[in-house]
Amino acid sequence: MRTPPRVSGGAGQSDRPHWARMEIWREFRFEAAHLLPNLPDGHKCKRLHGHSYRVRIFVAGEPDHELGWVLDFADISEACEPIRRRLDHYYLNEIEGLENPTSEALARWIWRHLQPTLPILSKVEVSETCTSGCAYRGD
Numbered sequence: 001m002r003t004p005p006r007v008s009g010g011a012g013q014s015d016r017p018h019w020a021r022m023e024i025w026r027e028f029r030f031e032a033a034h035l036l037p038n039l040p041d042g043h044k045c046k047r048l049h050g051h052s053y054r055v056r057i058f059v060a061g062e063p064d065h066e067l068g069w070v071l072d073f074a075d076i077s078e079a080c081e082p083i084r085r086r087l088d089h090y091y092l093n094e095i096e097g098l099e100n101p102t103s104e105a106l107a108r109w110i111w112r113h114l115q116p117t118l119p120i121l122s123k124v125e126v127s128e129t130c131t132s133g134c135a136y137r138g139d
């Protein structure tokens, strides 16, 4: 993977146009089963069910002076692939750290597993349905 570009401008860059800090994102999807064990009996989310999850990974930085982009989208996909494989078609409750796999817990879990290989990570969005989701910007 290419070395991520510098996250922000600094001394010696006064010849560059002033870029607003920019975010780009890449999306991946996976299918998984879960239940939320801490909910009261009778809540529908306490029953075993599945979702087609959509995850958007945001990275932030200044576009590279020569290449014109913050990061190659393919680099984001490459960094996400081990995480996608770890989640896709699994029972999320059985994964360490996801014993109560809410969207919030999943967003934090993905952040913690992705951030070491993608240090300019700026946000993780997890949607478990078309109309509901969670955004996490790190601890």
Ligand SMILES: [Zn+2]
Binding pocket: 034, 045, 049, 050, 051, 128
């Ligand atoms: Zn659910």
